Amino acid sequence: MQVPLSWYLIVAAALFCIGLYGALSRRNAIGILMGVELMLNSVNINLLAFWRHIEVARGTLTGQVFAIIVITVAAAEAAVGLALIISAYRHRKTVDVEDMDLMKL
């Protein structure tokens, strides 16, 4: 018996919502970064689920390659993001995004 596509999608959507909520509500920059990672992973789930369930894509590696690229990008993003946060912390002595409002004059 095959797990239906909708289940995967529901899990992914839930995961995305959790990630979005985290990214929007956390005051800690690292928390936000983690939320973003969650959203990226939910997308990965979607990619693989669709790849598996679409007739045209069967016999190719498209979905997996896509997911691997996303994971790579997510890793790079996490590295850059963490570096930024550390740099910001060194200057501002805080990682609270409420205080990081220098974009507003």
Next chain:
Amino acid sequence: MTEFFFNLTWLIPLFPLASFAIIVLWTNRNRLLSTWIAWIGIGLAWILGWAILFLAWGHSSELTPPTHGYPVPLYSIPTGTTELQLGFQVDTLTGLMLFMVPFVCLMIFIYSKGYMNYGRENVDPRYSRFFAYISLFACGMLGLVISDNFVTLLIFWEVMGLCSYLLIGFWFDKSYSDPKRITPKQAGLKAFLTTRIGDVIMLAGMLLLYSQVKTLTFREIFSEETLHHLATTYAFPGMPWATLCAILIFGGAVGKSAQFPLHVWLPDAMEGPTPVSALIHAATMVSAGVYLVARSFPLFVAVEGGVQLAVVAFIGAFTALFSSTIAVAQNDIKRVLAYSTVSQLGYMIAALGIGAYVAAVFHLITHAFFKALLFLGSGSVIHGVEHGHHETHHGSHGHEFDANDMMNMGGLLQRMPVTGWTFIIGALALTGIFPWAGFWSKDEILADAWNAFQHGGHFGVSSGWAFFVWLFLTLAAFLTAFYTGRQIFLTFAGTPRTEAARHAPESVPSMTWPLIILAGFATFLGLFGTPWANQFYQLIGQKAEVLGEHLPHGEFNPLVAGISTVVALSGWFIAWLIYGREPLTNPVDPLEKRLGRLYIWLKNKWYFDELYMNYIVHPSVRLAQACFAFDDKLVIDPLVDAFGRFGRWLSEWLKDAVDIPIVDGIVNGVGSVTAKFGEFMRATQTGKVQNYLLVAAVTVLLLLVLFVVRA
């Protein structure tokens, strides 16, 4: 060959014009260069002018005025139904003028270098400008004599008028302590305005002529049919068009040639530099009036025995006598010559008035030479006395020294021999002593007048008029000899009456050489016009048939020649009795005692200036002031004020009705809306990443909803 040169006639006035332009535009700073440019310009005009004269002389039988000129057409101006032909022409009269004008101009140009003190410390600050002006003037005079129509003639005539004005007022910054003495600036204005009266009259004559014959070209006007038409159609009863136009055109000559009653400007024109007096107010411009009458002579004789000739004869004869009486009582050396010029011009005009056309032109030419000589001589004297004054009065300007006053001179023949002897030659020519030039030309006029009296005149001149002219001119000849003798004895004879005269030096060679050359002409020129071999008659009179009548030929009349010689010698003799026998030692004129009130009357020039001042100038000024007051207070000011008030009211109204509510409203409205919107939009710019992210998420959600709903 001949035609080639004739076709270049238009170049003659262009040479001096080019000099004028070059000096004014480029070489004004460089005095020597400006001098040479002026000399070269007039020199080229002189060479070409004499070439044309000699060629015309060779063809004199084909080129006699009035209708046989060689045409050099330039433009034709369409004037609706007709065409106005403008151009130049060569005939023997033009040739004669081209003999005199450029040569005298050249002499005076050369003289001017010394007179304007080139190379000395007191060189005139407007030296180059002087040469520019006289070059422009030469252009005017040369253009006038080669014009073949009244339009270009009038243009050049006015160019000369302008130059005359500019040159009389050349020392416009000069002022005198005596408020009654006329300053150069005023004299220039006076000359300009007085001649303007004549010019306007002349213009009216030309316009009437054009309205009748539809052409202003001499050849066409002076053809037999046109003249016949003019003589037989009447402007109003008893006044043929020919007579009316002739009298009006004569008005121009009266103004330009300083004839009574417009003579007043010429003596005051002596305020200009002396070369100008010689050039413009003795030799050329003032003779342009005579030239005009000579040129339009056929028009004057178109009506047999018409009133126009009587007018010309009367004005000429009267002026000749009247101005020579004034010259008797003048002490200014140049003013004596000025009145003498007026008087000699009167001779020419009177000669034309009795039909003695050849004699008038002959006298015009000889007079130009000897009067230019006399003026340049007087300039040399003035110059010398001024130098003597500067030498003796270093730096002292206590009193105003008048270097023109003959009472300040005396004994100058020893100090300035060249000037003195050439002046005496000029004086002999002027007074008509055998065999100098004036004798032949003046005698021809008198002989023609006498012949007209004896045998009846040509062109219907009555013998009574001819006798009147002869009498007046003979009396004037006596006075001429008297005042010229007086001038010679006061200036050159006896002993110096001032320190300035005692120290007067002879002038520089650039001034004395023109004197010597002109003295040569004053001596020998008359021999071309002796009654036995009259080149002038052959040139302009022999073939000229005016309305089928031959011009009078001045035959030698021993009686007339005898009378005029006796008269002239007695004038000299009386002058010697009064001024020469016992040289004056104090500056009081012995004539003053003898003539008494008559002397005062003459010294004040018959009170013509006062008469014109009180009855013409002041009333017109008052009229102008009254008109000004009327205009100003009752017409122009209220009108302008009304317009101003209306404009102000209109603008107030527009401000309240349009400006404030609409224009301001729009501008302010745009501004405040933008500001409000900015305030509002500002709230969205929190600077917090999470807010932006939220907006993005909500937007995506909304888009999603939109897609779902539409699907």
